[in-house]
Amino acid sequence: MSETKDKIVLHWLQHSRATRILWLLEELKLPYEIKVYKRDSQYRAPQELKKIHPLGRSPLVEIIPEGTSKPVVLAETGYIIQYLLDHYNPSGELVPSSPENRELVKYYLNYTEGTLQSLLVSLLVNSKAKSSAPFGFGFLMNKLVGGINQAYYLPELLSNLSFLDAQLAKQSGGYFAGDRLSAADIILSFPLYENTFANPERASQTLGQSINLVEKFPHIHKWSEKIKDEPGYIKAGKILESKL
Known part of the structure; x- marks a missing residue:
């Protein structure tokens, strides 16, 4: 388990691309919470996600750094992955040596x-x-x-x-x-x-x-x-x- 005391929350939407972020969190051995959202009858994301980010899409990750109350909200899969690798990957897992x-x-x-x-x-x-x-x-x-x-x-x-x-x-x-x-x-x-x-x-x-x-x-x-x-x-x- 990572030594970080930051609070990490993954907002995961049913049948979405967010599973990759859950997999990454597991690989990095980070402590996290997961909140699950189900799609509506029109296969759209629920309005609750717009409370996290204006576009209301998934994946979304909230990070509340230790000692603060204001969350850092991350959107877009590629950016989320790069951010987590940059900030919570001191041993270089999932990053090639060359x-x-x-x-x-x-x-x-x-x-x-x-x-x-x-x-x-x-x-x-x-x-x-x-x-x-x-x-x-x-x-x-x-x-x-x-x-x-x-x-x-x-x-x-x-x-x-x-x-x-x-x-x-x-x-x-x-x-x-x-x-x-x-x-x-x-x-x-x-x-x-x-x-x-x-x-x-x-x-x-x-x-x-x-x-x-x-x-x-x-x-x-x-x-x-x-x-x-x-x-x-x-x-x-x-x-x-x-x-x-």
Whole structure:
């Protein structure tokens, strides 16, 4: 357990990307509290989260430094991870030893949410648009959204998956930055493992076509097999199961 006496609170939203922060807190052996929020009937975050941060999104982390009462509120996954590594990681856990791989971690903290996740979100939104089209407009909406996906989002996503598979091929240890787990693997776990390789059926729906992910992206597949067996990842999942 870390020696810090700061109070750390993770605001975790059901079916969100916040699980990665819980996993990170476990890896860093930090004391923390977790507050769980459930989505409403429209799959939106509850208004209570806006009391923590004006945008009302998750993950959110509140840190109340020892001796103060005013919380530091952290939003955005990549920023939260970097902040926790900078302030609560004196032993250098989850940070590679080589300068090159340390820079890689910083890159992936920005790339994952800025590039990769935006493609997945766009495809998800387009999928919802197809299913929620007004009566009589379903065919037109399918043609419109399908054309946009085929022209841009799907080729871009496949290009990014190929890029990541090639990046892993360069790493002899099977992780994204060096030969052991780093913050890069934690942030990439949501889009790559949970949203894709752990759920082939959903991946096929997202991609709009049947693709053998194991054959097409073998290095990501091997990495995914490592991720699902990581003790910290497993523990985070069990903690959330007990909260829901």
